[in-house]
Amino acid sequence: MKKIEAIIKPFKLDEVKEALTKAGVQGLTVSEVKGFGRQKGHTELYRGAEYVVDFLPKVKIEVLLDDSDAARVVEVITSAARTGKIGDGKILVMPVDEVVRIRTGERDSAAV
Amino acid sequence: MSDCRSCRWLRFRVLPFVAALVFGTTLLGAFVPVCRADDEPKPDPAGVTTGDRSSVFDAGGTSFVVAEPSDKSAPDYAQKLKDYQEFQAQAAKEPLAMKLADGVGHVRLGTNFAWTLNTGYLVLFMQAGFALLTCGLIRKRNAAHLMMLNFAAYVFAFLAYWAVGFAFQFGAVAVNAAPLNLGGTPTLNSFLIGSGSWGWLGGKGFFLTGPAYDSGANVLTLFEVVFMETAGYIIVGAICERITFGAFLLCELFVGAILYPIFGCWVWGGGWLSQLGTSMNLGHGYVDFAGSTVVHAVGGFCAMALAVVLGPRLGKYGPDGKPRAFPAHNIPFVVTGTFILLFGWMGFNPGSTLGATDLRISVVAINTNLAAVAGAASAMLFWHLRFGKPDITMACNGMLAGLVAITAPCAFVNATSAVIIGILAGIVVCVGVLFNDNVLKIDDPCGAISVHGYGGLLGGISLGLFADGTYGAGWNGIGATSYLGTAGQGVTGLLYGDASQFMCQLIGASTSVLWAFGATFVVFRIVNGIRSMRPSVEDERDGLDVPQFGLLAYPDDELVTE
Numbered sequence: 001m002k003k004i005e006a007i008i009k010p011f012k013l014d015e016v017k018e019a020l021t022k023a024g025v026q027g028l029t030v031s032e033v034k035g036f037g038r039q040k041g042h043t044e045l046y047r048g049a050e051y052v053v054d055f056l057p058k059v060k061i062e063v064l065l066d067d068s069d070a071a072r073v074v075e076v077i078t079s080a081a082r083t084g085k086i087g088d089g090k091i092l093v094m095p096v097d098e099v100v101r102i103r104t105g106e107r108d109s110a111a112v
Numbered sequence: 113m114s115d116c117r118s119c120r121w122l123r124f125r126v127l128p129f130v131a132a133l134v135f136g137t138t139l140l141g142a143f144v145p146v147c148r149a150d151d152e153p154k155p156d157p158a159g160v161t162t163g164d165r166s167s168v169f170d171a172g173g174t175s176f177v178v179a180e181p182s183d184k185s186a187p188d189y190a191q192k193l194k195d196y197q198e199f200q201a202q203a204a205k206e207p208l209a210m211k212l213a214d215g216v217g218h219v220r221l222g223t224n225f226a227w228t229l230n231t232g233y234l235v236l237f238m239q240a241g242f243a244l245l246t247c248g249l250i251r252k253r254n255a256a257h258l259m260m261l262n263f264a265a266y267v268f269a270f271l272a273y274w275a276v277g278f279a280f281q282f283g284a285v286a287v288n289a290a291p292l293n294l295g296g297t298p299t300l301n302s303f304l305i306g307s308g309s310w311g312w313l314g315g316k317g318f319f320l321t322g323p324a325y326d327s328g329a330n331v332l333t334l335f336e337v338v339f340m341e342t343a344g345y346i347i348v349g350a351i352c353e354r355i356t357f358g359a360f361l362l363c364e365l366f367v368g369a370i371l372y373p374i375f376g377c378w379v380w381g382g383g384w385l386s387q388l389g390t391s392m393n394l395g396h397g398y399v400d401f402a403g404s405t406v407v408h409a410v411g412g413f414c415a416m417a418l419a420v421v422l423g424p425r426l427g428k429y430g431p432d433g434k435p436r437a438f439p440a441h442n443i444p445f446v447v448t449g450t451f452i453l454l455f456g457w458m459g460f461n462p463g464s465t466l467g468a469t470d471l472r473i474s475v476v477a478i479n480t481n482l483a484a485v486a487g488a489a490s491a492m493l494f495w496h497l498r499f500g501k502p503d504i505t506m507a508c509n510g511m512l513a514g515l516v517a518i519t520a521p522c523a524f525v526n527a528t529s530a531v532i533i534g535i536l537a538g539i540v541v542c543v544g545v546l547f548n549d550n551v552l553k554i555d556d557p558c559g560a561i562s563v564h565g566y567g568g569l570l571g572g573i574s575l576g577l578f579a580d581g582t583y584g585a586g587w588n589g590i591g592a593t594s595y596l597g598t599a600g601q602g603v604t605g606l607l608y609g610d611a612s613q614f615m616c617q618l619i620g621a622s623t624s625v626l627w628a629f630g631a632t633f634v635v636f637r638i639v640n641g642i643r644s645m646r647p648s649v650e651d652e653r654d655g656l657d658v659p660q661f662g663l664l665a666y667p668d669d670e671l672v673t674e
Contacts, residue, residue, distance in 0.1 A: 047549070048435075049434075050437060
């Protein structure tokens with residue numbers, strides 16, 4: 001089993017969610033996060049004084065998958081979230097040791 | 113530890129002091145013996161004798177009742193005596209008409225009471241506008257603290273004004289500046305310090321008892337106390353995010369009891385500034401229609417002195433001395449607050465006629481609005497040209513600066529001048545904010561010093577430039593029959609030919625700055641020397657909501673660190 005974490009631009013959330021649903025993904029977790037990458041923050045002016053916006057708002061999507069689906073889903077997210085401009089985000093794929101569905105106690109693939 | 117100390121200070125020193133002051137003064141007020149000489153005018157608490165034939169005037173302000181001439185050496189004495197005798201004869205012949213005139217006079221005052229009270233309620237509502245505006249402009253972590261300051265300002269300054277403020281300001285108003293639209297308040301008739309044209313401090317009406325227990329006087333009190341509250345509010349915008357509650361209460365008592373009423377007496381209570389026309393031949397004396405200087409410059413420069421005494425907020429200036437921005441936390445509050453203030457100003461300025469029977473009110477209302485929109489437009493344009501984008505908080509400050517600046521001249525100028533004054537105010541406030549931030553390095557979180565201080569100063573002076581002479585004949589007892597050789601000529605500015613009025617405006621406006629800044633600075637430098645008015649560094653860094661009042665404005669955010 002794999003977990004995919006995708007950090008994307010907030011306005012791309014709907015497109016990515018639709019693409020994932022079409023690709024057969026049954027569940028995902030979303031959180032609002034802030035951060036910066038190579039694009040860094042930007043400087044703004046308030047009443048004539050400068051302030052730096054270091055951390056830009058992003059959305060983090062977490063999806064749990066069987067190993068065989070991972071490569072395909074990464075493709076799906078990449079194409080749905082891409083604008084081609086700096087700040088599009090990152091996708092991380094990582095192995096998962098164990099999965100438990102709390103309601104039934106099912107484990108691993110049955111619980112994905 | 114020091115927050116504990118300031119808590120204890122608040123609990124054991126300041127609150128009992130304030131409570132003792134309030135109760136002590138109440139008792140004093142209730143038991144002060146009412147000593148009244150027999151020839152003293154009697155107050156009219158029930159409002160049944162206020163308003164009779166002597167309150168009837170025609171549209172031009174000529175009294176229905178012809179008074180007996182007293183000055184026998186006057187050249188027109190014979191004519192006046194003849195008019196008087198004719199009136200008496202006519203009155204004896206038509207008692208029913210006299211009775212009707214008594215009714216008309218009573219209704220006339222009733223109209224004016226209703227107008228003045230209702231516009232006063234509009235001014236009261238400005239407190240809500242100020243609360244939203246200032247709260248929106250500061251950081252989230254101090255929002256509950258700021259709301260408590262705004263709330264306590266109304267409460268404690270009101271009590272101070274009730275105890276002594278009103279008497280200091282208007283205790284001698286009947287001497288030189290009787291508000292005829294409200295029946296003249298004849299019982300408020302003596303100075304505590306000074307006399308004649310050189311009054312310094314009013315002396316009747318303490319605790320609103322005795323001579324001030326009068327229906328006409330209480331209309332004046334309601335209208336004027338909300339004006340004082342405006343000055344009391346202004347300071348919050350400049351000192352917020354870094355003052356202890358106890359120190360703030362002292363500031364409010366000072367403004368409500370001393371600072372505001374004394375300057376108010378000089379200009380509106382018949383004091384020396386208003387009488388410079390009579391005593392020094394300077395135009396119509398110092399004229400400030402609704403308080404650009406009396407309310408706003410006094411509040412603004414008091415705020416400036418307090419901001420200097422307190423010093424800037426932690427981290428406002430970097431090690432290199434460059435100002436840092438602490439962005440507003442709620443722009444919808446800022447804009448809603450600004451519009452509430454604009455709405456309240458429709459009471460502030462037109463209400464200052466103290467009567468709906470003065471039909472200039474429509475011109476005043478239009479001028480006020482024009483200056484507001486011109487100020488907002490010029491501030492937006494200025495910011496756009498200077499920094500590439502208009503700033504909504506500066507646009508709001510620009511609208512308020514336009515309002516502040518038109519407050520003194522609103523009754524005396526025409527629409528074109530109102531727009532010019534508004535444009536100037538929008539520029540003044542933008543330059544003022546940058547100047548305070550970068551040159552003087554005075555930290556003013558909400559721009560109160562620029563809006564009310566610099567804007568108010570501009571208002572007082574611009575009256576001396578733009579007053580066009582169409583209104584205010586007989587103002588401060590000058591030129592009732594003719595002025596500058598023209599019958600009915602009112603208050604006239606430099607551009608319309610009266611340089612002495614301009615001089616007088618310069619004197620009055622600078623006096624407001626010197627008094628407000630000077631008195632506040634001296635008093636609170638000493639207070640701050642005895643005990644620091646600032647909360648501890650730890651409290652200020654974490655936000656004052658919890659250390660000072662034990663709760664957050666936005667409790668949902670408790671887990672979120674900023």
